[in-house]
Amino acid sequence: MRGLFNQVGPYALAVLVHAAAASVLVLSVEWPGLKRTAPEVADSVQATVVDEERVQLEIKRIRERETAKRREEEERAEVAREQREHEERRRQEAEAARLAEEERREEAETARRVEERRRKEAETARLAEEERYKEAETARRVEERRRKEAETARLAEERRRKEAETARAEEERRRAEAEAAARLAREQRRKEAEKTRRRSELEMARRKAEEERRAKRAEADRRRQEEERARRKLMAQERERLEQEQTAIFAKALEEYIGAIQSSVARNWRRPTGVPPGLKCTVNVVQDSNGKVLDVEITQSSGNVAFDRSVEQAVRAASPLPRPRQRAVFEREIVFLFNPRS
């Protein structure tokens, strides 16, 4: 803000000065005009009517008087004129003097204003200079503070560095001590290991001899066992072959037996009409050795009386049940699941 003012101040001053000069010039040009417009003043004439003679005499007198008078007047006019001219000259001289005086006064005024402006400019410059000085002072103080802080930091850094140096030296010292101790310990262990190794080498040699003796014994055992296993396997295979043969015969007989019972019961089963689809029923049937049905027990009902009844009657109607080709496949008890696939 101050800066802006500093720029505007001298400029405004210059404008003022120039405006004042211009108005002086205008005034001096107008003056002659004003003087020319002053009004002219004429002499007044008075006349009076009288009789002829008297008039003539009178006229003559008058004319003489007038002539004299005119002369006199002319003389007076001449004197007045000369006086006026003289007066005019004096007045003009006075005017000239006044103008000269005026000019001098004006010049003095201009000089005074110039001087004034110069003074003000000087003042402005002084103030600006003062401001600059203050700013510089401030900057200087800031710089001073920064410098002090840097100095402080530098000193702190220096201190840390020294401390670190001290710690490093300490660490170095400790490491050296530890190394020395470790070295000592390693050396000791090495010596002990050497002792142990020597001892175990002796031990191993002893053991090896022992192991060799034992292995010889084990090998003999193994051979014996292998021979035994082979013998047993041969026996088992023989037995298996015999059993399989028997089972095949049995399975075939069972298949035939089941097929015969299935077709016999199915042939005798009248699935009732008018029952819902999806019914199932399980019955437990006991037969004697001739296939005669001794008992039919419904173990899982279909929930439908007619269906359950048809199942029971199918089994009973199929009695006696077919007998198996091989006695071995006969079962006294048979479970039938009636599960129509329609």
Add this chain to the structure above:
Amino acid sequence: MQRGKAVLGAAALALMVGCTGGPQQTSSTPEVEDRPVPGTEPTEAAGGSGTEGMGTTGTLADAGGVEGSPLAAIGADGEELTRVIYFDFDSSEVHPDDRVVVEAHAQYLVRNAGVEVVLEGHADERGSREYNVALGEQRANGVRDMLRLLGVADQQVRTVSYGEELPAAIGHEEESWSRNRRVEFAYARR
């Protein structure tokens, strides 16, 4: 069937002619004791000897086969008017060809304000019986509405639908069915 109707018609005629007294309306009596099966002799029925159900309107006969029905509608030309019109399957629309028939009946009824006509609607036998009653009624109502438009007084027209119960032809093929989808005009004096 046809034969039965003829006899019924004759019985009705006999009733109309012979019955000078008031109509018998036993069927509308709220509670009556049941009776033994009435005799089926036509003469008995005609004599009105206790047979129920013979009301004032008198005929169930179709027009074709019955001579001298109780009241014949006579056209402007002096000829007896056709008293049955036929309908298409599932339709209650009067066939354009039959409009003249309905118009002739309308003229007759307008001329004879003392005459009442019962429009009997019928259906063929296909489908359910009660639904066929409804179809027969639609046909009878269609003819009734035409008569009214032609200036016949409301009180001169009554409708009844017999559905498939009174076939004119008893076959079970389209030939018979087309003869059964019909409306009959049954006349009586008011």
Add this chain to the structure above:
Amino acid sequence: MRRLQRCLILLVALFAGAAGPAWGALRIEITRGLESATPIAVARFGWSGPGPASPESVSTIIAADLARSGRFAPLQELPQHPLRKEEVRWSDWRRLRVGSLVIGSIGQAVGAGAREYQVEYRLFDTFTGAQLAGKRYPRVLPDQLRWVAHLISDEIYYALTGERGAFATRIAYVTETAGREGEVAYTLNVADSDGGSPVVLRTSPYPIMSPSWSPDGRWLAYVSFDGGSSRIMMQELATGLRREVTGFPGINGAPAFSPDGRRLALTLSREGSPDIYVMDLESGELRRLTSGPDIDTEPAWSPDGRTLVFTSDRSGGRPQLFRIPASGAGAPERLTFTGGYNARAAFSPDGSRLVFVHDESNGDYRIAVMEIGNESIEVITNGRLDESPTFAPNGRLILYATTEGGRSALAAVSIDGRFRQRLSIDDTGVRDPAWSPGLSRR
């Protein structure tokens, strides 16, 4: 041997298709069998005692009942006709693979007039010799013999199927007969479920239609055209008392008793087009349930009395079935969407199914069954003009009217459509059957 056992079980499981518990028994699955009516033998009920023989062949009636159910096949040629258990040669029946045998006898009632009988029967399992059912009816009048036969049929049916029979029930129907001179008479009849013991309730030269049983079996409502206009009538079976229910101008039709017997659903067209109404039978007050210019008719009550199913052409063109609350509150809901014509519904006694007249749009009107809540339908008859289906009160058979050789007749069909049989009623033009409600006794 353990190994053998394991093999065996493995093999059996292979055959049985399912691994069973590893006990000693063989397991055998039976997947095939001849589906057929169950064979049964009904021996002639012998006359035991002095006096003239029985006027009715009770055993014949029983055998016919069982056969008509479609679930039993009574033997035609019997090796013996035992009267008492001691006379039964079990092996004869076993050889014939007939598992059930009915024997019985009729005699003079003890200490009663000569016109009273006593009837007794026993049902045996021929394989075990066990008696499955048996009873003695000590005093039976001659005209009650048929009914007793039906009662025995019901007992046998229950013993062998676990379900109630519907033999001791009745049917109402309409016949049209021609007199000597060709005059036509319409008759409302009631007969035993087999068509026996028919009784004429009403005869008229005018048509009779749509009989409907009251739930107690005491009344029939029907449509009369006496006098050339329609009326709904009610008639008490025992007394013959008759009263007019409605006689409005236009249609008075399709009466149906509510399950509680207090109301009657019916069709009236007094407002211009046929609509469903419910009448309070005590007060005579009518409530209209449907409206509009369409045909609404043939109301049928659900067994719980809450809803009515009816026939309507409101969906445009040909009729379909709709359902509406019996309270009348609520819009009708369409039930059938298959086929061009679905009409005249009746509920199964358990309310799960509807039976109705159906035309797939090929011009054959047949009986179809639909489960409620399932749009798919099953056609169970094969006629061209089948109509008026009505459920047996045990829900196993459907009675309907069919046209055979140009004559209308009644037939029964099992609900799965697999068994059909004509009912022998001698009149011509038998139609409009209505099966009575459950197990009423005379």
